[in-house]
Amino acid sequence: MPKPIPTQQLIDSLLKGDRLALARAISRVEDDAEDAARIVQAVFAHTGKAHLVGITGAPGTGKSTLVSALVESYRASGLTVGVLAVDPTSPFSGGALLGDRVRMTGHSGDAGVFIRSMATRRGIGGLAKASAAALLLLDAAGFDRILVETVGAGQAEVEIASVADTVVVVEAPGMGDEVQAIKAGLLEIADIFAVNKADRKGAARTVAALEMMLETGGASAQTILHHGQRLEMGAAASETEAAGGWSIPVLKTVAISGGGVGQLRDALEGHRAWLGESGALAAGERKRLDHMLQTLVQAELLARMERALSPELRRNLVEKMQGRQIDPYSAAADLVKKL
Amino acid sequence: MPKPIPTQQLIDSLLKGDRLALARAISRVEDDAEDAARIVQAVFAHTGKAHLVGITGAPGTGKSTLVSALVESYRASGLTVGVLAVDPTSPFSGGALLGDRVRMTGHSGDAGVFIRSMATRRGIGGLAKASAAALLLLDAAGFDRILVETVGAGQAEVEIASVADTVVVVEAPGMGDEVQAIKAGLLEIADIFAVNKADRKGAARTVAALEMMLETGGASAQTILHHGQRLEMGAAASETEAAGGWSIPVLKTVAISGGGVGQLRDALEGHRAWLGESGALAAGERKRLDHMLQTLVQAELLARMERALSPELRRNLVEKMQGRQIDPYSAAADLVKKL
Structure with a gap:
């Protein structure tokens, strides 16, 4: 066993962007180690710079491949990227399915990329607490863009909407009727739709269906739905609307060959710029910090219950x-x- | 607005199997009404008779159609059936996608069938609390079989394993690689696999893949995985193992035409008989009640937090x-x- 790095040294190294220190620090928040709180407390002042991008969608849409292609695209434009693959699907085995696949895709020699996966380990709220803290650590370590990948459908999407500045919902052609129904929920959190595997039969129909769904929502209903999660904070919602709505693009990608990935990156940068201009970025951060506060208080209460x-x-x-x-x-x- | 039924009258009518009273009682636990606890308290002594069957699987596998076909099959053999469709995918809109579809399938004139859907309304734990209570109400109202349908993947599966005696995991041919990966999690909760849409290309391969996964798990590893959720209670796990393991069948169904649905019903009855003989039924009930206890305590603590x-x-x-x-x-x- 390697000797544990002292907490202060870990913090100092992490803030200089040291990868090993970052990896160890994430492990400590994941394990809820004794110095986890101290680490987050120490680095918190250095957070708030990264663009946090959530990427979600049903199994089989090719999310992981798209994440990998997006990392490549960001790197080509000189940006550093952190990836957190959150897997809430394997609560018993504690496996981290997503991360293993992401790791295989060839960024391992690049110091400008850091990839980490995280699976459900503890009871209710444990993963939410650990992933929120891990995002702060990645941010403090200086990554320009942070991608949070999670497998849909369900509660996971709510979580991703709560931790990201921008949410990409990934679809694929021919996923069956039930997927259409679920889109009602995804519509509410998507800032950008990516129809991946767009070289397959039915891609045009999937794009058209999504566009119709966005249109029939109507301009105002769309804004309300789209910013549904932000409406919880009154001020945030009105700021967003005052600055004019964001028009949700539906993009085609073929992640495996890189097709359309540049356009997706452009759309992400466009949304980031819009967030800054409209005031939605600050409102989103308040929403995120409020959510993290709730998560931490809940986790503490539940831990007390377990002990009692x-x-x-x-x-x-x-x-x-x-x-x-x-x-x-x-x-x-x-x-x-x-x- | 109809005049509210007084609580005691509601309880008496529900215990006689009155459908309207049951519907109202479920609404009261769902809304966390003032008399919700009193209703559950009063009917609890009359619960524990129904066979609780959980049905889960990824979007697009045809779960809802299978549930409907299974209801028909149970009815043909003279059994009454309650269906609870739990939809954790639409937290913002509060819609109940599954239920709407189930309702359309033509059981509406049959007094031996009761169908109800439930979607996420409140924060963390709210749906779990309401659905656990609704199952007790359906049980107390005298239904022989209760089907709990939920859309996978994710936390929903853990929940279904915690509330059901028997879990059916529904698969379909050609759902992509990622689905295979997720099966690792589903393997841990399945008592029966149903490969639905088995008239489609690739069905034999899906069956073979599942069977191989079950075999390579090995007999003992399989039992451990399979009863993973029950291992939390030491006594339960050893009782189960002492009585000999349950061999997880992989069945083919074509829900839309009713193909294979009789065999699925037989397998469910077989599992129910096995549960009774092995002692796993009582152990499962303890597990379920323990889970409900935790859910209620958590919900209460979180409600206090919200108020404070x-x-x-x-x-x-x-x-x-x-x-x-x-x-x-x-x-x-x-x-x-x-x-």
Whole structure:
């Protein structure tokens, strides 16, 4: 086992952009190590510079390949890129499926790219807490662009909308009817749509369907839906609208050959510029920090609950419940009283 | 507006199997109404009889059609069926995509079938709490079989494994590589695999791939993986293993024409019988009640947090965070101290 790097040295090295220090620091927030809070506290003043891009979509759309192509495109224009692949799909094994694939794609010799994957390890809220902290660390280490990749569908999309400045939703041709239905949810978080595998049959139809969905939403409904997550903060929403809406582009990409990836990068840079001009960037950051605050408070409360509930007490209550001597609501009230 | 039914009358009617009372009672737990806890408390003694079947899988596999065909098959053998379609994919709009489709499939005139959909409405834990309570209500109303349908992938699968006696994972041919990867997670919760749309090209290959995955897991690894969620309770796992493992079948179905659906129903009944003989049924119920207890305690703690955090206090902290005057961890610690 390598000797652990002292916390202060880790912090100093990370702020200089040292990759090993960054990797270790992420591990410490992931493991909820004793010095995790101190590390985040120390680097927080150096965050807020990176453009945070969320990339999500259903399985089979080729998200990982697109992320890899996008990294290449950013690198070609001289920008450094951090990638966080968040995998909420394997809670039991703790595997990190996305990251393994991303890692294989040939950026391993490039100091301007840092790739990390993260899977569900703990209970509710654990992944959200660790990934929010990891994004701060990547930001503080000086990466210009940070890509957060997550597999849809479900709660993961909500999370990505909460941590990113800009959200790319990836679609692919011919994914079946049910996918269409789910788009209703994705529509609400997408800043950019990428129809990947656009050389396949049905790509034009998928693009047309998305464009129709965006149009039929109508200009104002679209803005409301699109910024649904920002409406939670009244001020943010009005700032955004005052500056004029963002028109959501539907782009075609063929990630495997790099087709359309330059245009996607341009659209991302365009959205970033729009965010800055419209005031939405600052509003989005407030939203993100508020979300992180909630996540941390929740995680702390749940951790306290775990510590307070002795296994015996819990087992005892469960047995009573099974015997129908006590109902779940009364059992829960009992436990809450004991906290 | 119809006059609200008094709580006691609602409870009495629900226990007699009255559909309207059941529908109203589910709405009250969903809305977290004042009498929600009282209703669940009153009916809890009458629960524990239904076979709870979870049905999950990626978008596009035809889950909803399969659920509908399965309902028909159960009805043909004289069993009553409750269906709860849980949709965690549309947190913003509160829409209930699955339910709308299920409802259209022609069981509406049958008193032996009750279909309800439920979408994410509140924050973290809200859907889990409401759906666990709704299952108890369906059980108390006397349905023989209860199907819980949820769209994968992600956290939803963990939830379904926590609330069901038996989990069916639905696959379909030709869903791409990434789906294969996700199966690693699904393998851990499946009691039965259904390869739906089995009349399509590639069905045999999908079946073979799943069977190989089950075999290469090896008999003991398979049992461990398969009962991964039950290992959390030591007693449950050993009981299950002592009685001999369940061999996970991979079945072909063509839900739209009813092909293979009888065999799926037989496999479900077979698993139910196995659960009873092996002691896994009682262990599973303990696991489920323990999970519900945790869900309720978490929901209560989070609700308290929401009430305790004034918007001003939160806004104030977020502004300080944005100005880098305070970091998220210190801000969260501040808030927790105030609770």
